[in-house]
Amino acid sequence: MLAAMARNHLVGLLLGTEEDWPSAFETMMRRLSPTISYEGTDHTFSTERITIEPFDLRAVPRYSLVIDRLAHWYYVPREWLKKVALMNDVYLMNNPFTFQSMEKHAAYAAMIRLGLKVPETWLIPYKKPPDNPRFPYTAAKYNQPFELDRVAEQIGYPLFMKPFDGGAWVGVTRIKDPDELHRRYDESGERLMHLQASVEGFDVFARSLSIGAETMVMRYDPSQPIHGRYQVEHGFLPPETGREVVTIGRLVNAFFLWEFNSCETLVKDGEVFPIDYANACPDVSLTSLHYYFPWAIKSLIKWSMFCAVTDRPMQIEMTMKRYFEVGDRDDLSYEEKLEHYAGLADQHFQSAQYHEFLEKHLPEIDDVMVEYVASDEFDRLLVETVRSTFPPHEHDKFIAHYQGLLSLWVSDQATAPV
Numbered sequence: 001m002l003a004a005m006a007r008n009h010l011v012g013l014l015l016g017t018e019e020d021w022p023s024a025f026e027t028m029m030r031r032l033s034p035t036i037s038y039e040g041t042d043h044t045f046s047t048e049r050i051t052i053e054p055f056d057l058r059a060v061p062r063y064s065l066v067i068d069r070l071a072h073w074y075y076v077p078r079e080w081l082k083k084v085a086l087m088n089d090v091y092l093m094n095n096p097f098t099f100q101s102m103e104k105h106a107a108y109a110a111m112i113r114l115g116l117k118v119p120e121t122w123l124i125p126y127k128k129p130p131d132n133p134r135f136p137y138t139a140a141k142y143n144q145p146f147e148l149d150r151v152a153e154q155i156g157y158p159l160f161m162k163p164f165d166g167g168a169w170v171g172v173t174r175i176k177d178p179d180e181l182h183r184r185y186d187e188s189g190e191r192l193m194h195l196q197a198s199v200e201g202f203d204v205f206a207r208s209l210s211i212g213a214e215t216m217v218m219r220y221d222p223s224q225p226i227h228g229r230y231q232v233e234h235g236f237l238p239p240e241t242g243r244e245v246v247t248i249g250r251l252v253n254a255f256f257l258w259e260f261n262s263c264e265t266l267v268k269d270g271e272v273f274p275i276d277y278a279n280a281c282p283d284v285s286l287t288s289l290h291y292y293f294p295w296a297i298k299s300l301i302k303w304s305m306f307c308a309v310t311d312r313p314m315q316i317e318m319t320m321k322r323y324f325e326v327g328d329r330d331d332l333s334y335e336e337k338l339e340h341y342a343g344l345a346d347q348h349f350q351s352a353q354y355h356e357f358l359e360k361h362l363p364e365i366d367d368v369m370v371e372y373v374a375s376d377e378f379d380r381l382l383v384e385t386v387r388s389t390f391p392p393h394e395h396d397k398f399i400a401h402y403q404g405l406l407s408l409w410v411s412d413q414a415t416a417p418v
């Protein structure tokens, strides 16, 4: 018999200030260190943090896959990501092309066409126009005067003003009357803004985090400080609504080719309203996700290994038409369209192959994750993370708080695994 071929996959981490999830990811990769025999080749893995330096466009990168947390604000790595996607077929989480060109605005537009219940949304021109010598002439000739109050009246109060791209709640305000509207518009300056109808009195805020083929729906309370927003609560949505929320998240990701993203939906009287679903660098910090942190680390590892070993192609071209063909059909109800989208998303994320791959090649990952989270090694990471996140007088309180949540996760794995 011929000896199996061997292939090592280097997983690159492109990081900013975060230390918690990368350490957990690296440690889990080391603790797992599987050799996966797949189609005659033995696959092994290593990780490396990517450094920023000049690069030759013709240089061949050593990475099979890169998890990017930096390119949404730092353009040196962003251009490097585009080069390695275009020239070297490196698998990227996320696709730098569509996350650069498709922001919240594009996501609203596409999802409206697909029939999702996006609240009434308008784009309004800048308060302070772009600083360009061509602007005065162009504006004088083509800009229509408009009355902000008339737009707001059509949407109705209260409404939200928020940047057309944006993130981290920057520049987002809830506006209750015309006075406030004008004040906020004046403050918006050079930022291009949406006005969006507020979903008032919603029953549940569901935030889903998607990593490759997996989606976790969590109850979210935006009124809490960041460490208290994700609620540890299971079964907070009826199963059908839960499926609807999952499908919406997966649809957005499959449509835009995003693989590491979060999606916010408001559930009111059984209806699901998506309000925000383009987050190129979703929050996966230990202090935000706490109980759900092990799930995120596991999912990142599973998806990375699946993509690397099976040589899943890094898709650059969007296939919008397949989705619009469903969305444009008048003979389908909202529910029927969602069913089609769920199928398209499963196809895009190779859901069946992914789960088969995990069963066959990574059956130990759940146990290894539990062992790690229960270990002193994880506890040290938790303590360091709390110390670098909170002021000294809160350390003891928060260390105990997070230790409690993570040991709850460990004990839940025996009965209700997440």
Ligand SMILES: Nc1ncnc2c1ncn2[C@@H]1O[C@H](COP(=O)(O)OP(=O)(O)OP(=O)(O)O)[C@@H](O)[C@H]1O
Pocket (backbone or CB within 6 Å): 119, 160, 162, 166, 167, 168, 169, 170, 172, 196, 197, 198, 199, 200, 222, 264, 266, 275, 276
């Ligand atoms: N249409 C809406 N109806 C009700 N609440 C809304 C609406 N739009 C935004 N909000 C509230 O404002 C918050 C911030 O809005 P949004 O998520 O669109 O901005 P963001 O900058 O992406 O914030 P983040 O990064 O925290 O997700 C939401 O989490 C929600 O609490």
Ligand SMILES: [Mg+2]
Pocket (backbone or CB within 6 Å): 264, 276
């Ligand atoms: Mg948001």
